[in-house]
Each structure stands twice: as structure tokens, then as C-alpha cells.
Amino acid sequence: MSAKALILASGPTSPNAREVIDEALKDFVHEKGELQRIDLAGRTIVALEIKLDPAHALAISEELETLGKRASLDIAMEIL
Numbered sequence: 001m002s003a004k005a006l007i008l009a010s011g012p013t014s015p016n017a018r019e020v021i022d023e024a025l026k027d028f029v030h031e032k033g034e035l036q037r038i039d040l041a042g043r044t045i046v047a048l049e050i051k052l053d054p055a056h057a058l059a060i061s062e063e064l065e066t067l068g069k070r071a072s073l074d075i076a077m078e079i080l
Helices: 017-025 054-070
Strands: 003-012 030-040 043-052 074-079
Antiparallel strands (some): 003 074, 030 043
């Protein structure tokens, strides 16, 4: 795993936002790093740093986006 990425999720208050991200990542080899979560004014924001194989970045990003839409979360990933 030679790359790092930052995953950001936001949307209406969602107690399971972290679980949505975990579900998207479950089929990919990765290492979780720092996690930050804010629940404020009816909104949830989750930020998670991961290490990953750069060859999987596009597939992970697409899976995050797909599962995020189902959960009413906007999820994006940026390679660092």
C-alpha cells in the first residue's frame, strides 16, 4: 500500500455514516488511519485517512459514491 487517501462524507445526521464507508472498503485491501466525525446542526461529517494500493483508487472511489448515494451521503475521496 503505497498511497494515502482522504475520504470525506457528509449529509443529514447519519448514525451509520462510518458503517457506510466501512461497507464500501470491505472488499479492498487498505489500512485505516485517523478518523474525525462531527455531528452538528442536523448534519454529519466524517473524514477518514486510509492507506491503499493506488491501482484500486478508482474502484474504491466508485464504490464509496454508489453506497453514499443510497445512504443520502455525499462521499468523495482524494489521493494525498
